[in-house]
Amino acid sequence: MAKKQSVHVKINGRERQADVEPRLLLVHFIREVLGLTGTHVGCDTSNCGACTVVLDGKTVKSCTMFAVQADGAELLTVEGLLQDGKLHPLQEGFKQEHGLQCGFCTPGMLMSTYALLKKNSQPSEEEIRWGISGNLCRCTGYQNIVKAVQYAAGKLAEGGAR
Amino acid sequence: MIPASFEYLRPKTVSEAIGLLQQHGDDAKILSGGQSLIPMMKLRLARPGYLIDINRVPGLSYVKEEGGYLKIGGLTREAELEGSPVVHSKYPIIVDTAHVIADPQVRNLATVGGNLAHGDPANDHPATMLALGAQVVATGPKGERVIPIENFFLSIFSTALQPDEILTEIRIPIPPPRSGGAYFKLERKVGDFATAAVAAQITFDDQGVCQEAGIGLTNVGPTPIKARKAEEFLRGKRLDEANIKQAAQLAAEESEPSADLRGPVEYKKGLVKELAKRALTRARERAGK
Numbered sequence: 001m002a003k004k005q006s007v008h009v010k011i012n013g014r015e016r017q018a019d020v021e022p023r024l025l026l027v028h029f030i031r032e033v034l035g036l037t038g039t040h041v042g043c044d045t046s047n048c049g050a051c052t053v054v055l056d057g058k059t060v061k062s063c064t065m066f067a068v069q070a071d072g073a074e075l076l077t078v079e080g081l082l083q084d085g086k087l088h089p090l091q092e093g094f095k096q097e098h099g100l101q102c103g104f105c106t107p108g109m110l111m112s113t114y115a116l117l118k119k120n121s122q123p124s125e126e127e128i129r130w131g132i133s134g135n136l137c138r139c140t141g142y143q144n145i146v147k148a149v150q151y152a153a154g155k156l157a158e159g160g161a162r
Numbered sequence: 163m164i165p166a167s168f169e170y171l172r173p174k175t176v177s178e179a180i181g182l183l184q185q186h187g188d189d190a191k192i193l194s195g196g197q198s199l200i201p202m203m204k205l206r207l208a209r210p211g212y213l214i215d216i217n218r219v220p221g222l223s224y225v226k227e228e229g230g231y232l233k234i235g236g237l238t239r240e241a242e243l244e245g246s247p248v249v250h251s252k253y254p255i256i257v258d259t260a261h262v263i264a265d266p267q268v269r270n271l272a273t274v275g276g277n278l279a280h281g282d283p284a285n286d287h288p289a290t291m292l293a294l295g296a297q298v299v300a301t302g303p304k305g306e307r308v309i310p311i312e313n314f315f316l317s318i319f320s321t322a323l324q325p326d327e328i329l330t331e332i333r334i335p336i337p338p339p340r341s342g343g344a345y346f347k348l349e350r351k352v353g354d355f356a357t358a359a360v361a362a363q364i365t366f367d368d369q370g371v372c373q374e375a376g377i378g379l380t381n382v383g384p385t386p387i388k389a390r391k392a393e394e395f396l397r398g399k400r401l402d403e404a405n406i407k408q409a410a411q412l413a414a415e416e417s418e419p420s421a422d423l424r425g426p427v428e429y430k431k432g433l434v435k436e437l438a439k440r441a442l443t444r445a446r447e448r449a450g451k
Contacts, residue, residue, distance in 0.1 A: 002167045022170030022213065025204075044163055046201050047353060049267060058241070058270040064200045065271065068170050069193075069215060112266070133352040134265030 007071045011036070012080030022068050026060075027051045029067035030077060038078040038107050042136070049135030052108035053077050059115045061134070078107035081114065089155035090114060090148065099148030101139035108135050113149045122153055165203035172215045176301055176328060179216050183326045184303060186212040192328060193217070194237060194276035197268045198285075222275075222330060225249060231333040236275025236299075241266070243274055253334075254448055255343030255363060259290040262345070265353045275329040278314070281321040281385075284355035288315060288386030289378030290345050291332065293361035299331035300324070308333070315385040341365040342448030346437040347380065350424065356381045357424040358433040360413065362441035364401065366451050372396045377409070377438065382417035382430055389413040392438070401446045410438035 004019040011034060018033045030053065031037050039062060042050030046064040053062045054076040081088040090110055093099060100106045109132060116123060116131035123131060128149045129142070137145060173179040183190055191199060191210035194217070202208040216222065222237035225246040232253065234243065243249060244260040263269055263277070263286050277287040278298060288311070291298075296311045300323055307327075314322050323329060337343070347359035359380035365373045375396040377389040392412040399405045419430035 002169050005170060021167065023165045023167055025164075044204070046197065046268065049265070052267055059267045060271055061267045064197060064268075066170070066196075066200070066213075068172075069196070069217065131266065134267045 005068050005071075007067050009070055009073055009075050011075040012077060020067050022066060024067045025063055026053070026065045026067045026070050027062035029070070030062060030075070033067075036077055036079050040104060040107055042104065042108070047136065048105070048108070049112060049132075050105050050108040052111045052135065054111050054115055057115070057118070059112050059134075076111070076114070078110055081110060088114070089152040090117070092155065093148035093151035094145070097144050097147040097151050099140065099145045100137075105135060105137045105139075109137065109145060113145075113152070117149070117153060117156060121156060123149070125150075163204040165200070166206055166209040168203075168210055169212045170215065171212055172218060174219065176216075176219055176222070176330060179214055179219060179328060180301065180303055180326055182212070182214050183328070186214075188325055190214055190325075192279075194279075195239065195272040196276075197264065197272040198276065198280045198282065216328065227336060230336055232336060234274050234332040234334070236273065236279075236328065236330045236332070238274045240264075240269035240272045240274065240277070244269065253343075255290055255293065255345050255361060255445075258345035259286050259361065262286060262347045262349065262359075268353070274332060278311075278332065279321060279323055279329040281315060281317075281319045283315070283318060283383060283385050283387075284381040285386075286345070286347065286356065286359060286380055289359060289361040289380040290343075291334070292378030292386055292388045293343060293345075293363040293376035294334045294337075295363075295376055296335075297333045298329055299333065300327040301330040302327035306330070312388050318384045337363070338365055340368070340449050340451065341374075342445045342450070343376075344441045344444035344448060346441045346444070348433055348437065355424075358382050358417070358419065358430050358437060360434060360437040360441045362438065362445045364396070364442065364445045364449055366401075366449055370400060370451050372399055372401055375409075377413055377441075379413065379417050379434060382419040382434055384418070387416060387418070389416045389438075391416055396442075401442060401451065406439055406442045406446075409442060410435045413438040 040050040042048035051063040189211040193215040224235040343363035361378040363376040379387040392409040414435035
């Protein structure tokens with residue numbers, strides 16, 4: 001076994017540290033070492049986007065990165081979207097617009113669309129579809145996911161800037 | 163899927179990284195964006211004993227015009243390339259290409275250098291770089307050497323890079339006036355490799371005659387293919403419909419696809435012809451002719 005290395009991250013505002021094997025994937029670090037199981041493992045082959053997290057402001061597939069690479073990074077996972085007990089407008093949008101059925105892809109969808117809205121607060125439908133092109137949903141047909149993002153963009157424009 | 167165990171090394175400079183490559187030889191791999199390497203490690207198609215992570219080596223990520231070239235640092239992310247103002251205003255063929263590589267999350271990590279150094283004929287940058295007549299800079303123990311892109315791809319997953327070299331820069335000659343280029347790709351879905359794709363770059367003289375043509379083909383052979391016969395045919399000609407059609411036909415004949423889940427050979431050759439037609443037509447429009 002390769003020697004363990006220290007990984008220190010700030011995740012959802014909290015400082016966390018652990019010594020891990022270099023081959024540990026970031027998604028397993030998040031789920032099994034840090035105990036944050038909101039981030040899902042879907043395909044495990046870099047296709048489905050269920051494991052998407054925001055790393056230093058950018059979305060990455062946490063199944064296709066080693067935890068040691070994230071040393072020193074700031075991470076945001078689905079657990080970090082709720083603030084002061086209040087749902088993020090995107091979470092509210094997915095609920096209001098039925099943007100999920102089985103819900104397995106939802107954490108990844110939320111993180112991709114969170115990063116999208118940070119970059120582009122009023123995306124067109126095409127921009128939303130392009131923004132979630134790295135996330136698969138096998139239930140909704142995407143229509144209600146698009147509506148959920150539009151709902152959130154509307155809420156954020158009303159002044160709930162987050 | 164869990165990759166085989168490896169030692170993780172994180173050099174701070176290019177020379178330190180090269181020293182590690184010399185020390186560990188074939189048992190070491192450079193970790194750049196990791197978006198091809200890590201999936202291969204998870205499938206245990208790759209089992210490096212040492213992973214040399216160059217992501218924190220400063221000075222390898224940039225896009226700038228300098229000394230007659232567009233210079234792209236090897237560690238430049240696809241998302242950065244796609245968002246680069248100079249690329250956006252002057253190199254639409256590169257925007258076309260970066261835009262269709264994998265998906266947004268992958269583009270946030272994947273690097274231009276990695277896309278070339280991986281030597282995968284299914285990757286998108288190789289064809290575009292062949293069309294643009296790019297050069298790659300390989301940095302090794304003795305310093306830098308410049309490799310013309312047409313000599314870079316040797317066979318599947320094999321390039322002219324030596325085991326102790328790192329691809330540090332891509333140089334694209336700044337196209338002269340009256341130039342234009344485009345990249346057309348057919349993929350089954352976002353994130354898939356190309357069923358086929360064609361890059362075309364054309365330069366006209368002031369009479370509207372083609373002076374220089376570059377055509378690259380993606381995923382229709384054991385390496386990325388430079389369609390030399392099609393290029394040669396176009397030089398000295400006008401890009402009217404008949405000539406574009408003939409060049410596209412030649413490009414299709416130069417392709418060597420194999421049948422797979424994405425389609426049979428004849429379909430892929432037909433696709434090369436159609437995509438070449440579209441890429442040449444768009445290249446002509448962008449050159450203003």
